[in-house]
Amino acid sequence: MIYLDNNATTRVAPEVFEAMQPYLNEVYGNPSSAHSLGQEMKAAVEHAREQVAALIGAADPGEIVFTSCGSESDNWAIGGFLEQNPTRRHIITTRVEHEAVRNLCEHLAEIGCEVTWLDVNEIGELNLDDLRRTLRRDTGIVSVMLANNETGVLFPMEEIGKIVRENSDAVFHVDGVQAVGKIPLDLKNSSVDLFALSGHKLHAPQGVGALYIRSGVKLPPFIIGGGQERGRRAGTSAVPNIVGLGAACELARTFEEHERIERLRNKLEDEILSAIPNARLNGTPDRSQRLPNTTNISFEYVEGENILLHLDKAGVCVSTGSACHSATKQSSPTLRAMNVPYTAAQGSIRFSLGRYNTEEEIDYTLKILPEIIGKLVEMSPYDKELRALTMRQL
């Protein structure tokens, strides 16, 4: 299989697997135990903490707390802040957040919080003046993603942080799940207070994440129980997973092929857009403002699910922004927030590359895709629109 769905999850790297293996059988013990076996586990956890801190540029490994996933980290950051500061119930976030933030904020709005949703323009950018205007002295928390999971569009974390600092006392939380391991980070020299990350997006196993909590920022525990993670997150540490996350961060920090991945992404994007008449890019065309591994392309007037299934049959894994999960199928909230026309949002496909992708795989994808789209275009009842589109391009 050709795996172009690395924003969904990634393969566990062999190096990560190797680092984890001893902790799944040979080395055991509870890191909270005082005996030597326990202490060996504890040392492994602390080593992993240093590895995570190094990748995201935390000032101190003690600012890293391990969690079970990115969603937990996001929920803890926002929910924990509100628990600590019950009177500061004004939250600012964006319309294109991952469900872990978006659905949480929708829920919070229902139970009495005031949520301001920042809009994006048609290429997925925020208007920072909107942020300036909506920030208030009593704003409690601003939660913004660094990289959009669907389009790869980057929000200007630094500028946002400065604006938050200058105009409010709000805590600044960043959902960094999709960005970690893909772009350089230096949190100690940023205005970020809280930062969520997830292991399985960077070749660690599923089931482990972390929350960066800047020194001095108070956050009550999300899970109450034993005193693990210095009392901040109870529950016996998932040592093998944590070791895996550490190893994955180390691997990402020393990865030297970011440019190769970006070049493959660019090739894929350029050639699709030039070869397929009904293809259009979702998200800013300025690649410096997007993740280097992601391209989201709409194939207008055809159905994304069908593209996905045909690609799957041909051995290529991608994802689509249109899928019926429930009784009502809706195109992705991100694409809707960007005002992508309905007939384009329905046919959106996300290609997200990773360290194991090769040029041959991209060439193969480029070879089979036009035929698949052609077949679906032929089937589309929007013949008039498609003809007009082809005419425009001639």
Add this chain to the structure above:
Amino acid sequence: MHLSRAWKSGIITSMQRNSSLTVELFFNPKHVGEATEPRFIGRSSSFQCGATLRVSLHIDESAQITEAKFKAAGCSVLVASASLLMDQVLGKTTGEAAAFGQQAEALKDKLGALPVERSGCPALVREALVSAIQEYSDMARDEWEGDEALICTCFGVSERRIENEIESGGLRTIMEVTKACNAGAGCRSCYSLIEDILEEVNREQ
């Protein structure tokens, strides 16, 4: 085939489980395109999922469907359903095809059990088919040159026959008329006409 891998709602897995025919028809749909002129067109679309479908039929002088084609921008189940339904109605008369298309259960045995979010897909295909037949019926009714005005083109029921049935049976509803003489058992484009006749005959009595 690793069809189920990247699939969130499990539709392909359930398609595989229920019917390899459905999977086959999705990947290699039959009857895609446009019937030759003169053709009768039916359209349907879903506000819920945004799927759009067009059915076109070529129908000969004996009201037999000689070509049944579709075009669709919709999910895998919609494409497979459309393929199947076109297959089923090809060679049937418009009356048989419309009567078949009206049945909610029409494709169930072939499609197998569908997840609840896809249960509307076959209905969308049936709707477009029936609407294409209605277009044909309206034309056939207008062009009819027989002695007695034709009301139900699907089953060739005349106005006179319907009047007689209403009078002799004391009929009050369209359903009773359909039961008595089959008028309205097909595409139902004559429903408003039958209603008028019912009203008129019952007023005279």
